Amino acid sequence: MLILVADDSPAIRRMVTGRLIADGHEVVEAVDGQQALEVARSEPLAAIVLDKVMPKMDGFEVVRHLREDPRTENLPIVMLTGSSREDDVLGGLELGVNEYMAKPFSPRELSVRVERLTKALAQPA
Amino acid sequence: MTEAVRLSVFVLGGLVLALQAFIVIERVVSDRRRRKAAALRPALEIELANYLVDLSAAPPARPRSKLGRRVLREVALEAIVELRGRERERLVGLLEQLGAIDDLCMDLLSRNPLHRRHAAEALGEINSGDAADSLLFGAADPDIASRLASARALAQLGKDDYSKTVVDAADAAAELHPGATAAVLLALGANNPSGLADALRKGRSLAGRLIAAAVIAELRLSEHAPLLVGVLRDEDDDLVCKAARGLGDMCDPDAIDPLLRIVEAPASAWSCRAVAGHALGSIGDPRAAPALETMLENDEHWVVRDRAARALAKLGQEGEEALVRANRSPVEEVRELAGLALST
Numbered sequence: 137m138l139i140l141v142a143d144d145s146p147a148i149r150r151m152v153t154g155r156l157i158a159d160g161h162e163v164v165e166a167v168d169g170q171q172a173l174e175v176a177r178s179e180p181l182a183a184i185v186l187d188k189v190m191p192k193m194d195g196f197e198v199v200r201h202l203r204e205d206p207r208t209e210n211l212p213i214v215m216l217t218g219s220s221r222e223d224d225v226l227g228g229l230e231l232g233v234n235e236y237m238a239k240p241f242s243p244r245e246l247s248v249r250v251e252r253l254t255k256a257l258a259q260p261a
Numbered sequence: 262m263t264e265a266v267r268l269s270v271f272v273l274g275g276l277v278l279a280l281q282a283f284i285v286i287e288r289v290v291s292d293r294r295r296r297k298a299a300a301l302r303p304a305l306e307i308e309l310a311n312y313l314v315d316l317s318a319a320p321p322a323r324p325r326s327k328l329g330r331r332v333l334r335e336v337a338l339e340a341i342v343e344l345r346g347r348e349r350e351r352l353v354g355l356l357e358q359l360g361a362i363d364d365l366c367m368d369l370l371s372r373n374p375l376h377r378r379h380a381a382e383a384l385g386e387i388n389s390g391d392a393a394d395s396l397l398f399g400a401a402d403p404d405i406a407s408r409l410a411s412a413r414a415l416a417q418l419g420k421d422d423y424s425k426t427v428v429d430a431a432d433a434a435a436e437l438h439p440g441a442t443a444a445v446l447l448a449l450g451a452n453n454p455s456g457l458a459d460a461l462r463k464g465r466s467l468a469g470r471l472i473a474a475a476v477i478a479e480l481r482l483s484e485h486a487p488l489l490v491g492v493l494r495d496e497d498d499d500l501v502c503k504a505a506r507g508l509g510d511m512c513d514p515d516a517i518d519p520l521l522r523i524v525e526a527p528a529s530a531w532s533c534r535a536v537a538g539h540a541l542g543s544i545g546d547p548r549a550a551p552a553l554e555t556m557l558e559n560d561e562h563w564v565v566r567d568r569a570a571r572a573l574a575k576l577g578q579e580g581e582e583a584l585v586r587a588n589r590s591p592v593e594e595v596r597e598l599a600g601l602a603l604s605t
Contacts, residue, residue, distance in 0.1 A: 147306050147340045149346065154314035218343075241315065242346030 137182035137254055138162045142198070143171035143216065144190045155243040156250065169193025176208050182254045183193055185246065188217035188228070192241055196231055203232040213251035216241060284309035285537075292533065294328065300384065301332045304429050310337055312355065313348045320355050334361045341386050353387055362387060372405035380406055384413030393418060396446075400430045404416070409434055409441045416445055419452030428459045435469035446476040454484050463495075470500055478507025486513040493519045498530040505533065509540025518548050524552050531562040536563060542572025547579035554583035560596055570602040 139161045143149040146167075149254050155165045156198055164179055168170035170192040176184060182201075188195035202208040214235040215228050235249045277601050301324075308321040334356070341352050346388035356362060359560035365387075368380030384392045393413070399411030412430035415423040431445040449456045459465070460473035474492060477485040479569045489511075492504035505523065523529050523537040538556055541549040549572070570587070573580035587599035 143337065146344070147309065147336050148343055150310035151313055152343070158314050193413045200398050209424065239343045240345040240349065241566060243342065243348050244346060252448070 138164060138179060139250060140166060140172060140181050140184045142184065142190065144168060145189040151243055152246060154156045155247045159247045159251065160242050168200045172198050176202055176203065176211065181211060183214065183250050185214045185216065185230040185250065188215055196227065199233055211259065213214050214246065214249055214253065246252040262572055273461040297328055300334050302336065306332050309340065313351050320358060321360055325426055333359065337361065338383050338386060340546055353389060357389060357391065362389055363393050363427065366392055369395050369399045372409055377402060377404060377407040378410045381410035381414050385410065385417050388417050392416060394425065397423065397426055398424045405438060407436055409438065409445055413445045413448045414551055416448035417452055421453060421456065424449065424453060424456035424459060427456065431449055431460065432465050432469035435472050436467055439468065443472050443476055446473055450480045452477055455483050457485060458488055461492060467497060470516060471503055474500060474507060476501035478503065478510050481511050483511065486511055486515060489517055490519050493523060498533055501533045502536045507537045507539045509543035512544050514546060517541065517544060517548060521549060521552050524556055531565055534560065535565045535568045538568040538572050542575040545575050547576045550576050550583050554587065557587050557598065558590060570598040574602040574605060
């Protein structure tokens with residue numbers, strides 16, 4: 137399954153990518169929100185791991201665009217963020233984020249959450 | 262005379278030129294170093310990510326150049342802030358192997374206070390007991406920001422042995438740096454809750470004790486409740502208010518009697534009576550209803566009467582009955598407050 141990892145920090149991007157590849161996923165990377173949106177619209181993704189704070193377009197804005205587009209409205213999204221403030225979490229969930237993970241985070245836990253989300257989507261209703 | 266002026270201008274011009282040349286050379290050297298660091302970074306990031314993710318992967322080799330070691334340390338420190346779990350543990354182990362902790366401990370001795378502060382902050386992120394002795398030294402740093410960063414890093418180690426040093430550093434900075442002091446005490450309370458008792462004791466500065474009470478209220482750990490109960494007998498009204506508010510936020514049932522003593526003591530400050538009344542409402546125990554009813558009807562300060570009415574509304578049936586009685590009071594304002602509380 138193809139997962140998009142969008143994070144402006146190269147170290148974190150590579151760490152998450154490495155974990156997901158080790159767990160058997162294919163990964164495509166984006167370094168900012170705009171690139172993430174372009175990739176999400178052009179690639180057959182199974183899920184997105186999205187950092188909240190990114191250059192050009194922040195994570196919330198990306199989610200808003202994705203949820204407005206019929207091609208990506210149901211795409212599972214795991215959002216990574218430095219803030220666990222209630223307003224931020226609720227804001228993300230209301231926009232349509234499926235999972236919310238506050239930094240510092242565990243890449244293994246992230247991978248499990250991605251796995252669970254993609255499996256849930258693959259199962260027939 | 263003219264010769265002397267000419268000579269001065271010549272010397273001055275020479276100095277300016279030399280200074281400009283020095284600045285240009287510094288800039289070129291610094292740009293070259295930055296470019297080299299940027300070129301080294303991607304490979305080191307990949308190597309580090311592979312090591313953290315793959316348990317069988319060998320750790321990145323210690324770079325031979327000083328710049329390489331610095332870049333690897335930077336990458337690792339950037340990652341450590343964002344990670345927890347096994348990857349973080351592996352990263353801390355790697356930093357220890359690479360000698361980064363020793364390097365950072367040496368940085369605590371730097372002449373540049375900014376380097377000392379950054380080193381203390383980084384050691385706080387790594388959270389290794391190996392740095393404790395150096396951080397104890399850093400907690401006496403003449404630069405206050407470096408001192409507080411070392412104190413915070415020590416607090417994060419969570420050991421009783423360092424609590425006094427941590428509280429000493431926080432207390433000395435409380436008046437002028439309340440935010441940084443709160444961060445130090447929060448770290449202490451989260452990692453070694455009993456350590457905060459020292460920050461609240463008499464003999465510490467009032468500013469420090471106020472921050473400690475606010476931090477305890479923020480942490481809401483039940484083991485801290487007796488500390489706040491003890492503070493309710495303090496002579497400083499602000500401190501009593503902070504403690505009462507914290508106890509209400511914690512909903513600690515053991516605080517009911519001490520809070521009632523404040524509410525029922527006519528000599529206590531009106532602000533303390535108001536906060537204690539509010540806290541009793543937050544705890545929600547109906548035993549407080551009679552005292553709050555008396556407050557609503559007789560207290561001389563309208564804010565206290567208002568808090569009493571709002572608190573009664575949270576006490577269930579007993580509180581509601583008290584409000585219904587107050588709603589028939591001959592005093593118009595009491596009726597209004599009771600009616601408002603009943604309607605919300």
